[in-house]
Amino acid sequence: VSARSIAVTIGVSRRSAIKIIKNPVMAAAPLAVPLFMFAAFAGAMTAVGKTPGFDYYNYTAFIFVFVLYQAMVFVGIFTGIEMSGDFGTGFGDRMMLAAPQRLAIVGGYLVFTLGRGVFSIALIWAIALLTGMPVRGDALQIAALVVLALMLGVATTLWAAGLALRARSITAAALIFMSSFVVLFMTPDFVPRHLIGGWLHTAASINPLTPAMESGRGLIANTPADPELAFGLTGALILVFMVWAVRGMRAAERGPKAPRPRGLQARREAKAARAGGTPPQAAGGPEPAPGRARGPAARRARARARGRG
Amino acid sequence: VSSSSGEQLRTLARRSIARSARQPQVMIPSIAFPLFMLAILACAGAQATKVPGFPTKSYITFVLASTLIQGAVNGTTVAGQLLAGDLETGFVNRILLTPVRQSVLLFAQLAGVAIVGLIGSIVFIAVGLIFGVSVKAGAGGVLALIGVTLLVVIAFGAIGLLGAALTGSAAQVQAMFALFLGLLFMSSMLMPRNLITENWFKTIATYNPLSYLVEATRSLLISGWDAQALALGCGFALLFFAIAMTGAVFAMRRRMERL
Numbered sequence: 001v002s003a004r005s006i007a008v009t010i011g012v013s014r015r016s017a018i019k020i021i022k023n024p025v026m027a028a029a030p031l032a033v034p035l036f037m038f039a040a041f042a043g044a045m046t047a048v049g050k051t052p053g054f055d056y057y058n059y060t061a062f063i064f065v066f067v068l069y070q071a072m073v074f075v076g077i078f079t080g081i082e083m084s085g086d087f088g089t090g091f092g093d094r095m096m097l098a099a100p101q102r103l104a105i106v107g108g109y110l111v112f113t114l115g116r117g118v119f120s121i122a123l124i125w126a127i128a129l130l131t132g133m134p135v136r137g138d139a140l141q142i143a144a145l146v147v148l149a150l151m152l153g154v155a156t157t158l159w160a161a162g163l164a165l166r167a168r169s170i171t172a173a174a175l176i177f178m179s180s181f182v183v184l185f186m187t188p189d190f191v192p193r194h195l196i197g198g199w200l201h202t203a204a205s206i207n208p209l210t211p212a213m214e215s216g217r218g219l220i221a222n223t224p225a226d227p228e229l230a231f232g233l234t235g236a237l238i239l240v241f242m243v244w245a246v247r248g249m250r251a252a253e254r255g256p257k258a259p260r261p262r263g264l265q266a267r268r269e270a271k272a273a274r275a276g277g278t279p280p281q282a283a284g285g286p287e288p289a290p291g292r293a294r295g296p297a298a299r300r301a302r303a304r305a306r307g308r309g
Numbered sequence: 310v311s312s313s314s315g316e317q318l319r320t321l322a323r324r325s326i327a328r329s330a331r332q333p334q335v336m337i338p339s340i341a342f343p344l345f346m347l348a349i350l351a352c353a354g355a356q357a358t359k360v361p362g363f364p365t366k367s368y369i370t371f372v373l374a375s376t377l378i379q380g381a382v383n384g385t386t387v388a389g390q391l392l393a394g395d396l397e398t399g400f401v402n403r404i405l406l407t408p409v410r411q412s413v414l415l416f417a418q419l420a421g422v423a424i425v426g427l428i429g430s431i432v433f434i435a436v437g438l439i440f441g442v443s444v445k446a447g448a449g450g451v452l453a454l455i456g457v458t459l460l461v462v463i464a465f466g467a468i469g470l471l472g473a474a475l476t477g478s479a480a481q482v483q484a485m486f487a488l489f490l491g492l493l494f495m496s497s498m499l500m501p502r503n504l505i506t507e508n509w510f511k512t513i514a515t516y517n518p519l520s521y522l523v524e525a526t527r528s529l530l531i532s533g534w535d536a537q538a539l540a541l542g543c544g545f546a547l548l549f550f551a552i553a554m555t556g557a558v559f560a561m562r563r564r565m566e567r568l
Contacts, residue, residue: 025484029487032487036490036491036494036495037494040495040498040510044498044499044500044514045357045499046505047500047506048354048356048357051356051360052359054356189349191354195356196355197352197355198351198352199352200352
């Protein structure tokens with residue numbers, strides 16, 4: 001990693017940080033929905049925590065883990081949306097011109113996600129503790145919960161970055177939001193998995209975020225439930241989405257796909273250009289047989305041949 | 310309404326409906342997002358029916374009421390984007406050169422909102438009925454449910470018009486939608502008020518007018534014809550509409566005077 005790449009990473013993350021400092025509404029956006037949900041569920045649904053079979057020590061703590069993860073997923077979503085906006089307006093292209101290692105740009109957005117995520121986690125923890133949420137886990141378990149939340153934020157950012165770099169337009173925002181939102185809500189969000197009915201139970205059972213959700217609830221309750229599986233799966237998600245983001249950056253470097261050449265002649269010329277050579281006729285080689293070729297380019301070639309004859 | 314105003318209203322209303330129909334990016338999220346939340350809450354919230362005193366054994370029946378209101382809240386976005394779009398593209402400036410009255414222009418925008426709301430409410434109720442929702446108020450109750458929802462849609466549409474007339478920006482109207490969605494979650498959307506055990510939340514839900522909109526539609530689904538719930542819900546919807554429309558007409562007039 002060169003000093004220049006580190007400078008690019010710092011520059012990108014600093015720019016994003018300055019943008020949200022200057023626009024507090026933008027800064028509050030990823031936190032607003034999770035906090036509203038925290039208030040709504042912890043306030044309205046407390047009685048559900050006392051129903052038979054719920055088996056968790058406190059409903060506020062139960063919903064807290066979902067809200068913590070939701071906040072981190074939203075941080076990732078909003079970073080991705082900002083990235084798609086940057087690439088949509090052409091600013092991303094200018095950043096790519098300045099960066100010798102283009103992945104340093106993605107690194108910058110990741111650093112920003114982590115910084116914003118730490119702030120969001122601290123705020124949500126402060127609100128939860130101030131409103132009297134009981135915590136049973138020890139310091140190490142709470143640290144593990146926070147690390148899991150940050151890992152989810154990183155995974156979401158990488159997924160969103162892959163989409164943003166492929167679309168290179170703000171139109172990716174809807175896809176980034178909907179895909180992450182749907183997967184997050186298909187976890188055991190409001191009640192334990194064994195109490196969920198219908199299709200959602202099946203969806204939650206195969207959702208890769210479910211182990212992180214259940215393990216997080218175990219950590220805060222001091223009854224760890226498969227933390228290895230949760231960390232392993234979340235780490236695997238990060239690796240897969242890292243490859244997705246790297247390939248997205250390669251796609252962005254190639255730029256938009258050129259339209260497919262039409263006609264035999266045009267295809268031959270494009271193939272020759274790709275091979276690094278000159279078209280056969282330009283190099284003095286034999287002209288293709290015009291009678292067998294089809295398409296407008298071939299028709300033009302036949303007309304030229306007739307004119308010469 | 311004079312005959313010329315009626316003609317203006319009809320023409321602009323047709324335009325508003327055509328614009329709404331031509332914008333699937335507005336129509337589809339207004340229906341898809343509440344349906345997704347209905348699907349999630351119906352499965353995840355079933356445990357709530359085991360709370361002693363819960364008014365029904367079917368959580369999907371209970372939560373369908375809030376889905377209808379959630380869809381209606383989208384009226385803010387639809388109306389706001391229609392008017393903000395007209396302001397941003399200069400259509401309103403061109404209309405000023407004609408004898409069209411500003412109030413007519415605003416009322417006509419609500420036609421598109423009403424159509425989107427009507428389609429949405431029919432879809433939500435149909436999906437609910439397919440998945441086992443029963444309407445206690447009977448077949449007439451279904452019509453009343455659509456009617457009340459339509460009234461709420463128009464009320465939120467008027468709020469969207471007010472937002473667009475004040476700000477002139479579609480993005481800022483979108484922020485208003487987020488605010489109302491948050492307020493909806495802080496209502497009795499998830500649990501009947503009498504079963505909310507946290508006093509601070511019960512107080513918020515009681516003072517939150519969105520609780521009464523949800524309870525009006527819910528009464529038709531769960532308890533039958535409840536005159537008090539319906540009167541409160543429709544009353545709040547009419548109040549929202551009257552305040553927002555008056556504000557929108559004044560805001561629009563002031564905006565036009567500045568031009």
